[in-house]
Each structure stands twice: as C-alpha cells, then as structure tokens.
Amino acid sequence: MSSLKIRDLVVSVEGKTILNGIDLVIESGSVHAIMGPNGSGKSTLSLAIMGHPKYKIVRGQVLFDGVNLLKLPVDARARAGIFLAFQYPSAIPGVSVANFLRTAINARRAAPSADGAGEVKKNDMPIPQFRKLLAEKMKLLGIDDSFITRSVNDGFSGGEKKRLEILQMHMFQPRFAILDETDSGLDIDALKVVAEGIEAMRSPDVGMLLITHYERILRYVHPDFVHVLVDGRIVRTGGRELAAELESKGYDFVREALYAGRA
C-alpha cells in the first residue's frame, strides 16, 4: 500500500497564487476525480506535483510514501512511480514513439550510482521483451502499427496525443497516475478506448487522480471520490453522485455555496 499525501499546497505562477492550500490524500487502489471550472488550477496541481519549473511551491508538501516529492528533480519523481498524462503533451520531432518509449523505459530501469555522481548502471529491457510488451499494450489500446514509427506527438491529432499518453502510462506501469483531461477532445469511440485503458490500469497497487470536465468518463471509470476545485481550493468532496450534480447544476452552485458560506 502506498499513498500520495498533499498537504496545504500553495503554488504560484509568475507571482500569482493559483493553488491556495490543497489537502488531499490518495491511497493506492483508489481513484479520485477532480472537477472544476477552467482556470481553477487543476493543471497547476498536476504540473506542480510533477515538478514543472514554472510552478513555484510557496508552501506545503507532497509526500509519496513519506518521501517529499517536491525535493526531487522531475525525472526522479517519474522514476519514483509518478506519471502525468499531460493535458497538452509536447511534440518531440525526430524521435519516434517506439524509440521514445524504449529509451524512456531503459532510463527508468537504470540505477543511479550510489554516490549520485558516477556512471548510472544500465539495465536495458531486452528488445524482444520490449517488442512484446509494446505489441500487447497497443492491442489493448487499439493503436495502429503506423503510430509507433511517427515522431512523438508531432502532427498528432488531439485524440492521438491522448492515446499516446495512455500508451505511455501502460508501458511505464507507474504507481500513481495523474490524468489531466485525458478524456477531452476524444470522439465517442476513442473515449471508450481511453476509458478502458484507464480502467485496465486500475489495481490495488495504483492510485489515480483523474482530472476531467465531464461526468461521462466517470461512467466508465468509477471514482471513489470526486473533488471540486474552485479558485485553487478543494471546495467539496463527495462520491460519484457529486459529478452528476455538477453536470446538471454547473459550478455556480458550488461557488454560491462557497462564497455564501464565507460571507
């Protein structure tokens, strides 16, 4: 059992405070959904956990099995088992998907030297094993062969980018996955495939944070908790029914409740 504990997290971007004290605990085996209006800070939360240099931690902690993630470089967070499916994945022209996946897997398998300075010890995945794994995952996600020879996200459609994020999640087998609007911009069939891909990742050993605008995805991937993020704060937490309520009433009702309560 592992857990990701976010404590009183305050994050600013370019001098502006975006997250105003987030408290959230996610145990492995559970799925938490975060919903919230545009600009409420959902991506800021996911990028801050991953370690994007633009997002400054003003206060707070993110503990992953007791280790303060915020002290680790980005790649060490990834190797510790955190995975972020980006809302806006970057293109890497000239690097094929297969090449990217394989070198990333090998980078993750390499053991840093004990003193942190010397040579890393390589432990490359044998090519046949890699091929087999990739073929398996591509089949699971209904990904076409031609996909893996293309450059990473270069000229990809929105839906293709999201599929690649899910494929990476499956290839890397993280212990904790944050999915930032992976369901946005997908057609109905793709949504189903992506949802099944997320569902297939579910296991007692994996924790998930699903950021979404739509209740639809939650019909496939049943969250244990739904949180509502407004203006950089989690203002409500509930079960799946909260998502349905939001869908029908919109965010104004939470906002009103929030500010009425404060006034």
Added chain:
Amino acid sequence: MASTAALTQVPLLLDHRMVEQHSLRRGEPKWLREARLEALDRFTPDAWPTGEEEEWRRFPLKDLPAGPIVSTLDHLPGIQFKLEPEATAAGVIFKGLLRASLDNPELVRSHIAPGDGIPSHAAFRALADALWSAGSSFVHVPAGVEVRQPLVLEKVWPAGDDAMLSRTIVVAERDSSVTLVEDLTSDGEAPRLAVPHVEVHAGAGARVTYVGIRRFAPGVLDLGFQRFRSARDSDLRSLNVFAGEGRSKVGIESDIEGDGAVVKLFGLVAAGDNQRIDVNSFQRVDGRSSQSDLLYLSALYERAKAIFYGLIRVEPTSHGTGSYQECRNMLLSPEAGADPIPVLEILTNDVVRCGHGATAGALGDEELFYAMSRGFDRDAAQQLLVHGFFRRVINELKDEHVRQRVLSAVRPRIGNIAEMGVLV
C-alpha cells in the same frame, strides 16, 4: 606567374619552385605539374581575402598555423579505395588522385584545371590545387553506370603540423549514379591548416550524393571549399557534417547549369568548446524548373559559435525555379551563439518559390519538462531532443551504413541515448 616578392602581404609563402619540387618529388607527369603551376598563378595577393568580403567578415584569418605548407606525405596510411566488382567491370574509377593521373591520364587531365567558385575563396582553392598531396581522390563514373554501394573513404591524417591540402574530384557522367562518403580525421594537437577542395560534377540525369564528415583535431584550421555542378535533370545531394574539434571556414557553391536539376545541400554542425564553424554558401539557380534547397542544423555547446552566410541567386536566365535556404541553430549553453545571415538575389520574375528561414534558440522548456517527466534526466532529455532535431537531416540519407557513420561522428558531441537503428 606569381613571384615571391609580390606575395609578401599574404601570410603564406609559396612559389614556383616549391610547387615544381613538390610535383617532381612525387614523380608526376608534366601535364599535372603544369596544372599545379596554373593553380599557383591564381594565388595572388588579390585572391587573399581582405576580411571585408561578406563571406570573411566574421572569420578573422589570423593565427594561421605556422607549419609547413608543403606536405611530404603522399599517401594516408590505411586509406582504402574499395569498389564493388560490378563497378570495376563497368569502368568506374575510384582512386587516389595521383594514381588516377598515372593510370587514367586522359580522364584526369580533362578535370584537373584549377577549380572556380566564390571569388573570396580563390586563394585557398589555389593553394589546394597547387600543393595537394595525401588524401586526394578521384571518382569517375561512366555514363549510365550505377554504383550501388556507397564509396567510402576514411581519410586519417597522422599527427604533424604540415598542411592537409587535398583535392577530391567526382565526375558522374550522364545518367550514372554514385554516393561518395569522405570521413576526414586528423591526429595530433598541433596547429595545422586543412584545405579539402571538393569538386563534384553531376552530368545530365546523374544522381550523385556527396557526404563529407569532418572530425579534425582541435588545432586544425579548416578552410575548405566545395563546388557542386549540376547538369540538366541531375539530382545532387550533399551533406557536410562538422563533428570535429577544430575551426572551420568552409565555402560551398552549387551551380545549376541546366533545366530540371535538383540540388539538396544539407549540413549538421555539432560543436563545442571555443569552436567557430563558419559556412558560407552560394546557391546559383538557373535553368527551367530547377530546384535548390539548403538545410543546415547546428547543435552548439559551451562557447561554440556557428556562422552561416548563405546567398541564393536566381539567375535572370532561369524560369520557374524553386529554392530555399534554412538554417536552424540549437543553443545548448548560454554562451553558445549562432549568426545565420540569409541573402536572396532574385533576378527574374519568373520564379515559383524562393525563400529562407533562420532561427537560433535554446531547447524548449516544455519539451525538456515533458521528456524529464518520463524519467529522462536533464542530460538524457537534452540528448533526446538534439538527436530528434538532427534526425531531419539524417533521415535524408538512404543508406543505413552512411547514416550510422554520421551518427557515430556526432555521437561524442550529442550523445547516443536516442540511437536506435534496430527499431525505427
């Protein structure tokens, strides 16, 4: 004839006797000696760049290596001219230039006249043409002959301080096809001059690829020159890889001399330390519907500087041609720099396309973060992005072995994390 006295302004001294002695010592035929002396005539004080020329403004020609200008090295150790048996049978010639001059005098004679090209490089062309020695080569492909395997020359100059002056002449007759790869290396740390002078003639309908890889040692000052001539309907590609540790100032001229010719000029620069890689190109576009495109990519580390002055001239006699010049520079250190200077001279209205694009900038933060979020440390992420950047040119090479050779040349600089010939 140039006299020693007249050359006192020029930092290099050479005279009739030197050239003659050099030729005699090598046991060359008289016509070859005369060709060398004819080249010497072009080595005049006016041929030496003043530094005011656009091509030379950013490359101070001071600190010329003091070593001997005449090299007594006649053959590079270990150089091999390997040719497939079918090509030999078809009459292809692939030899050292002196060997070819002795074996095939009538052929070499018709191509040995001193080379022309960008005027401000005349002194260095003349120098190479008058005093070339070890590492000079000659390729002749008869009409209609297709050489399937790339011709590969590994030229390794042993340590020394004598100048590395060489001539490479490639003649591909009508409808022939050939790829020549020259991989230039030098040993030792001594300051020394290199002038690889390359002339490539693509005959009508010929398909020619020239790949020049430079991996010169740190003390080398490379003042090379290349000229590519394209007859009608020919397809000519060239790639220059700057992967060494020395300074380079290289001039490249491409002349389209017929209709429907296609020229592609590629370049990769992987430089670091205090290196200065300065390339100037001249794409002369002529004929009907001809195409000339240039793409140079630089990855610059530490305090390296890449300068690129590129001129496209679309001749008044041309019709419906297309040309482009693109120069992209990746600055991998805050102290690295790039100076791309494109110039277009379009002397006709009858042009389909002509343009340029130039950029210089650091690696993208978002791309770096994305790669690192997958588990690559900063250095590996950088390697991955640079490798991807270079792929655009490397993918243009059709032959896998040539591709691997280019990768191995840039590997010491850009790293090998993303090399994956086996997969994709």
